[in-house]
Amino acid sequence: MSAPLLVEEHDDRVVLRLNRPEVRNAIDQALVDALHAACADLEQTPRVAIIVGSGRTFAAGADIAQLRERRRDDALRGINSGIFDRIHKLPMPTIALVDGYALGGGAELAYACDFRIGTPTAKIGNPEPGLGILAAAGAAWRLRELVGEPLAKEVLLAGRVLDADEAVAVRLLNDVVEADDLEPAGHRLADRIAAQAPLAVRLTKSVFHAPREAHPLIDDVAQAVLFETEEKQARMTAFLDRKEKR
Known part of the structure; x- marks a missing residue:
């Protein structure tokens, strides 16, 4: 079978x-x-x-x-x-x-x-x-x-x-x-x-499906986690570098 x-x-x-x-x-x-x-x-x-x-x-x-x-x-x-x-x-x-x-x-x-x-x-x-x-x-x-x-x-x-x-x-x-x-x-x-940052996608999905009464606290906590990641630093630095080269 x-x-x-x-x-x-x-x-x-x-x-x-x-x-x-x-x-x-x-x-x-x-x-x-x-x-x-x-x-x-x-x-x-x-x-x-x-x-x-x-x-x-x-x-x-x-x-x-x-x-x-x-x-x-x-x-x-x-x-x-x-x-x-x-x-x-x-x-x-x-x-x-x-x-x-x-x-x-x-x-x-x-x-x-x-x-x-x-x-x-x-x-x-x-x-x-x-x-x-x-x-x-x-x-x-x-x-x-x-x-x-x-x-x-x-x-x-x-x-x-x-x-x-x-x-x-x-x-x-x-x-x-x-x-x-x-x-x-x-x-x-x-x-x-x-192509997106995996943790940002995961947390966005969690925030999206959170009950209304959980907002805006859950948004702020999720953002606080992302602000401390190396990927956020690397992606934003790459974005600014590309912008400077235009």
């Missing part, structure tokens, strides 16, 4: 490839466990994470066969919500590459990422109420933050599925590229992130 998640290591990034193409990368317990293991590594060695599906599908949802057998205690364990929240809180930015369907849990995985790039065939939605359940792994609140309440309610309550044009128009997708350019586009974005 092949691994449910393929991990491709690079110096400044990791590609996490959902590897269940025979079921359109449906998210089952084995895939959740593998994602937890990947997150543990990224928490210890922070790098950009690029998440992509095998085949021509990002993730068509949770594994319905497993989902049908789950009961109250399984829901209270937060199987999918726990892993998506962990991905959302990773130290460095995450990029979801959405080709084809990102439905149900697949959509919620994409919502948990910092960036989303899609292809013209991308379809994003949350059909959970049609199966007698709700989108309980982040969509019920995260989608509203991403696209606003009126559109989020159409997706969550009326079964609307967004195509690529609709998703990029509301910035749910940051960009749309052809399928053969999807992974290169993800790496180009990762290159842009990697």
Whole structure:
């Protein structure tokens, strides 16, 4: 049996490839466990994470066969919500590459990422109420933050599925590229992130997601840390040297 998640290591990034193409990368317990293991590594060695599906599908949802057998205690364990929240809180930015369907849990995985790039065939939605359940792994609140309440309610309550044009128009997708350019586009974005000071990126992400009542103290503390780094001195000195040479 092949691994449910393929991990491709690079110096400044990791590609996490959902590897269940025979079921359109449906998210089952084995895939959740593998994602937890990947997150543990990224928490210890922070790098950009690029998440992509095998085949021509990002993730068509949770594994319905497993989902049908789950009961109250399984829901209270937060199987999918726990892993998506962990991905959302990773130290460095995450990029979801959405080709084809990102439905149900697949959509919620994409919502948990910092960036989303899609292809013209991308379809994003949350059909959970049609199966007698709700989108309980982040969509019920995260989608509203991403696209606003009126559109989020159409997706969550009326079964609307967004195509690529609709998703990029509301910035749910940051960009749309052809399928053969999807992974290169993800790496180009990762290159842009990697060109920044890594600790500055990490702290900016933390400050960005901090609760409102934590500001401005958390901003000032994070800046104080950065002011003392050698990288801040080196980058600012290089900037001033370039300016003097013009």
